[in-house]
Amino acid sequence: MLQYRSMADSSSLDCDVAVVGAGLAGLTAAAELAARGFDVRVLEARDRVGGRLLNHPVGEEPEQVVELGGQWLGPGQREALALAADLGLATYPTHTEGENVLEDHRGRTSRYRGTIPRLNPVAVADVGQAQVRLSRLVRRVPPHAPWSAPGAERLDSQTFATWIHRTARTRLARETLALACRAVFAAEPAEVSLLHVLFYSASADGWDSLLDTDGGAQQDRIVGGSQLLAIRLAERIEDRVEVERPVRSIRSLDEGVVVDGLAARRAIVAVPPALAARIEFDPPLPSDRDQLTQRMGMGSVVKCMAIYDEPFWRADGLSGQGLSLPGPVQVSFDNSPPSASPGVLLGFLEADHARRLRSLPAAERRDRVLESFSRLFGSRAATPVDYVERDWSADPWSRGCYAGILGPGGWTGYGPALRRPSGRLHWAGTETATRWMGYFDGAIGSGRRAAREVVDRLER
Amino acid sequence: MLQYRSMADSSSLDCDVAVVGAGLAGLTAAAELAARGFDVRVLEARDRVGGRLLNHPVGEEPEQVVELGGQWLGPGQREALALAADLGLATYPTHTEGENVLEDHRGRTSRYRGTIPRLNPVAVADVGQAQVRLSRLVRRVPPHAPWSAPGAERLDSQTFATWIHRTARTRLARETLALACRAVFAAEPAEVSLLHVLFYSASADGWDSLLDTDGGAQQDRIVGGSQLLAIRLAERIEDRVEVERPVRSIRSLDEGVVVDGLAARRAIVAVPPALAARIEFDPPLPSDRDQLTQRMGMGSVVKCMAIYDEPFWRADGLSGQGLSLPGPVQVSFDNSPPSASPGVLLGFLEADHARRLRSLPAAERRDRVLESFSRLFGSRAATPVDYVERDWSADPWSRGCYAGILGPGGWTGYGPALRRPSGRLHWAGTETATRWMGYFDGAIGSGRRAAREVVDRLER
Numbered sequence: 001m002l003q004y005r006s007m008a009d010s011s012s013l014d015c016d017v018a019v020v021g022a023g024l025a026g027l028t029a030a031a032e033l034a035a036r037g038f039d040v041r042v043l044e045a046r047d048r049v050g051g052r053l054l055n056h057p058v059g060e061e062p063e064q065v066v067e068l069g070g071q072w073l074g075p076g077q078r079e080a081l082a083l084a085a086d087l088g089l090a091t092y093p094t095h096t097e098g099e100n101v102l103e104d105h106r107g108r109t110s111r112y113r114g115t116i117p118r119l120n121p122v123a124v125a126d127v128g129q130a131q132v133r134l135s136r137l138v139r140r141v142p143p144h145a146p147w148s149a150p151g152a153e154r155l156d157s158q159t160f161a162t163w164i165h166r167t168a169r170t171r172l173a174r175e176t177l178a179l180a181c182r183a184v185f186a187a188e189p190a191e192v193s194l195l196h197v198l199f200y201s202a203s204a205d206g207w208d209s210l211l212d213t214d215g216g217a218q219q220d221r222i223v224g225g226s227q228l229l230a231i232r233l234a235e236r237i238e239d240r241v242e243v244e245r246p247v248r249s250i251r252s253l254d255e256g257v258v259v260d261g262l263a264a265r266r267a268i269v270a271v272p273p274a275l276a277a278r279i280e281f282d283p284p285l286p287s288d289r290d291q292l293t294q295r296m297g298m299g300s301v302v303k304c305m306a307i308y309d310e311p312f313w314r315a316d317g318l319s320g321q322g323l324s325l326p327g328p329v330q331v332s333f334d335n336s337p338p339s340a341s342p343g344v345l346l347g348f349l350e351a352d353h354a355r356r357l358r359s360l361p362a363a364e365r366r367d368r369v370l371e372s373f374s375r376l377f378g379s380r381a382a383t384p385v386d387y388v389e390r391d392w393s394a395d396p397w398s399r400g401c402y403a404g405i406l407g408p409g410g411w412t413g414y415g416p417a418l419r420r421p422s423g424r425l426h427w428a429g430t431e432t433a434t435r436w437m438g439y440f441d442g443a444i445g446s447g448r449r450a451a452r453e454v455v456d457r458l459e460r
Numbered sequence: 461m462l463q464y465r466s467m468a469d470s471s472s473l474d475c476d477v478a479v480v481g482a483g484l485a486g487l488t489a490a491a492e493l494a495a496r497g498f499d500v501r502v503l504e505a506r507d508r509v510g511g512r513l514l515n516h517p518v519g520e521e522p523e524q525v526v527e528l529g530g531q532w533l534g535p536g537q538r539e540a541l542a543l544a545a546d547l548g549l550a551t552y553p554t555h556t557e558g559e560n561v562l563e564d565h566r567g568r569t570s571r572y573r574g575t576i577p578r579l580n581p582v583a584v585a586d587v588g589q590a591q592v593r594l595s596r597l598v599r600r601v602p603p604h605a606p607w608s609a610p611g612a613e614r615l616d617s618q619t620f621a622t623w624i625h626r627t628a629r630t631r632l633a634r635e636t637l638a639l640a641c642r643a644v645f646a647a648e649p650a651e652v653s654l655l656h657v658l659f660y661s662a663s664a665d666g667w668d669s670l671l672d673t674d675g676g677a678q679q680d681r682i683v684g685g686s687q688l689l690a691i692r693l694a695e696r697i698e699d700r701v702e703v704e705r706p707v708r709s710i711r712s713l714d715e716g717v718v719v720d721g722l723a724a725r726r727a728i729v730a731v732p733p734a735l736a737a738r739i740e741f742d743p744p745l746p747s748d749r750d751q752l753t754q755r756m757g758m759g760s761v762v763k764c765m766a767i768y769d770e771p772f773w774r775a776d777g778l779s780g781q782g783l784s785l786p787g788p789v790q791v792s793f794d795n796s797p798p799s800a801s802p803g804v805l806l807g808f809l810e811a812d813h814a815r816r817l818r819s820l821p822a823a824e825r826r827d828r829v830l831e832s833f834s835r836l837f838g839s840r841a842a843t844p845v846d847y848v849e850r851d852w853s854a855d856p857w858s859r860g861c862y863a864g865i866l867g868p869g870g871w872t873g874y875g876p877a878l879r880r881p882s883g884r885l886h887w888a889g890t891e892t893a894t895r896w897m898g899y900f901d902g903a904i905g906s907g908r909r910a911a912r913e914v915v916d917r918l919e920r
């Protein structure tokens with residue numbers, strides 16, 4: 001039984017606001033509220049802050065890290081860039097110098113520059129016209145209310161796979177678009193509603209910005225690792241953050257809420273819907289919100305990094321960026337720290353590739369990843385000095401990455417329930433963002449928005 | 461913290477098998493195991509057995525009931541019919557005598573006989589050819605492994621909405637098929653994978669059998685109400701069933717499992733994936749199973765019944781069966797008990813209709829339902845002596861009805877994880893059935909299959 005004390009008057013509350021989750025969204029909300037003088041507590045299930053951000057030390061030097069979770073920011077991400085600046089964190093560009101590599105169906109590699117590889121000219125044109133059509137659709141979708149887009153029902157009753165199949169005519173173009181879908185959502189085109197793709201693009205600066213490195217969402221990194229965003233933010237409210245404090249129940253009363261035994265005036269739940277689904281709410285959440293949480297599953301991704309004494313591919317004129325149609329690593333990057341020592345190749349196993357490989361023994365999966373790297377960057381890739389990976393779907397406090405995904409019918413059936421407060425409960429997390437959903441920026445923005453909601457109500 | 465005692469030897473266990481959930485699946489499994497001499501316990505969250513089966517008394521006579529949950533069985537449902545017979549429960553036919561009513565777009569009503577109404581001849585032919593095509597596809601799908609069907613990926617990368625749109629040419633036919641989808645799944649065609657529709661039909665005796673009353677899944681009812689299936693079954697193992705015992709954690713150890721403090725050799729989790737998702741498993745479930753539970757949301761349905769002194773529509777030559785394209789009640793039945801006293805009209809609010817109406821105040825929703833009944837069956841329908849309804853999505857121990865639904869990418873991405881045991885954990889529930897998934901029959905069959913799995917392992 002849940003224990004709580006009487007909340008007949010507000011003096012018997014433990015705090016003003018309880019925040020569930022010490023990811024970027026929860027920490028941002030808490031820091032905003034603390035700065036305005038509210039008594040706030042953050043309850044975090046893990047033994048660390050940062051949620052889907054996680055630094056991992058590499059090499060000999062201190063403070064050399066790679067990120068096992070989210071790592072990039074890009075132009076137009078005003079919230080993220082402002083927070084980094086505010087926290088005194090410097091950024092540096094993702095390494096893009098040199099040529100990229102494409103591995104085609106038959107395992108033949110070729111070099112190219114830019115985001116879209118030099119497929120055959122017909123396929124390039126085919127991808128191009130598909131992207132133009134997609135961009136046209138994106139402009140119809142208001143990111144704060146995708147369900148109100150003209151033709152929303154039609155856009156939400158088809159999968160991205162159906163749209164790709166109907167729009168692109170060559171196999172090569174279809175596979176390139178499918179690969180892009182996996183790279184953006186860690187989901188197969190079959191799993192994602194077309195309307196979700198359009199919303200997601202509209203919430204960013206368009207579909208291209210999701211894919212691009214230079215000028216796009218993969219442009220920049222944080223010196224010292226992206227988790228520093230969360231760590232530094234948490235330092236500002238250090239005494240308000242409790243780790244290893246999973247929230248399993250939230251009880252709403254007339255006078256306040258009891259969050260895992262902690263009595264507060266209001267609560268901000270700053271975890272993805274798939275995790276909020278695991279909390280026992282008393283009284284139960286409104287049907288729409290509860291059913292939304294049954295439908296917004298997390299993507300499937302294993303992030304893999306091979307560590308070498310140096311980024312040997314640079315000497316070969318290669319950027320470390322690769323695309324592979326056969327996979328299993330379909331997308332790779334040079335993920336070396338600014339010092340370029342050590343050299344790091346980053347590869348993603350996404351969607352079906354992740355599902356197929358994550359059940360293998362770790363050593364076999366490593367072999368498969370290194371084979372991918374070797375085909376793209378040469379045989380030196382087969383013998384790293386170290387190898388690290390992270391299967392985010394095996395982590396019960398994430399249940400997957402990069403973010404929650406809505407399949408067909410999701411936005412039109414349940415969209416308004418994503419952010420609408422339920423009594424004294426407010427929702428944050430990058431999944432609730434209207435700008436850069438799925439990114440740091442969306443998480444931060446959602447935390448600020450949830451904090452504003454709470455302030456508005458508490459200051460009334 | 462979870463309290464449990466040492467399980468160094470099996471004598472320190474509380475029982476052989478712990479079963480989570482006292483719906484038909486869990487009770488069947490438990491009864492089978494008990495009959496074979498195993499010490500079994502059933503833990504049920506609610507204060508009653510039966511899960512999605514729930515009797516509700518009506519009228520003056522004792523033992524006159526209507527069912528607020530699942531209520532029908534039909535030919536070919538061998539497990540369900542055998543269980544009813546075994547428990548000494550009689551069946552009676554759903555009332556079908558008389559003509560059915562169709563309300564078209566413009567609110568005009570007309571009478572018809574059979575399952576498919578007399579639309580205009582073009583639309584009838586259009587629905588007919590679509591159903592023929594669907595049946596052809598159904599035959600390709602093996603219900604024990606839909607992901608292995610020829611072309612499974614293609615079938616699973618489109619929504620039923622996409623298929624309807626491509627296959628049917630008239631608006632009337634498309635809307636009729638959409639109505640059928642809502643009636644079967646309590647979901648919009650946008651939400652359901654074509655492969656799920658095919659699997660579901662294959663697990664039954666075809667698409668038609670899902671829709672039909674005479675000769676189909678709505679043919680028969682249980683005298684005394686369907687919940688008696690669960691109540692009588694539970695009586696056989698009365699001392700093994702604990703109600704008001706929600707299971708929030710399951711811990712797997714080398715020697716056994718600890719289910720909410722109860723130590724057993726094995727456990728059968730006999731709740732839908734969307735409910736299993738709320739249990740905290742330690743160690744966490746394999747990624748595939750966990751991610752499956754993030755994606756198999758429950759349908760949306762409010763079951764509504766208006767109770768009259770007598771089934772007045774019968775005197776008008778009407779069966780009480782109605783189809784309405786405008787809705788909100790799109791499907792209705794005469795749901796009177798065998799005595800026909802009182803008379804009961806049953807109407808379903810499904811999918812978008814349920815979502816739109818469930819947020820209204822109860823009195824308004826009632827008015828909307830009675831207006832639907834009145835348009836179909838005349839003004840006497842507006843003044844019932846009683847009215848009852850049940851929104852299954854507002855029930856935290858169901859989270860929706862009729863069953864869990866897989867959207868596109870679900871079966872091909874996660875299908876094998878639906879039934880595969882995880883260590884000492886076995887999965888039951890109608891969602892795991894290969895025959896009549898979503899029906900009593902599937903629940904019972906799944907319970908028997910899970911019991912066999914456990915017996916095989918315990919008797920080794």
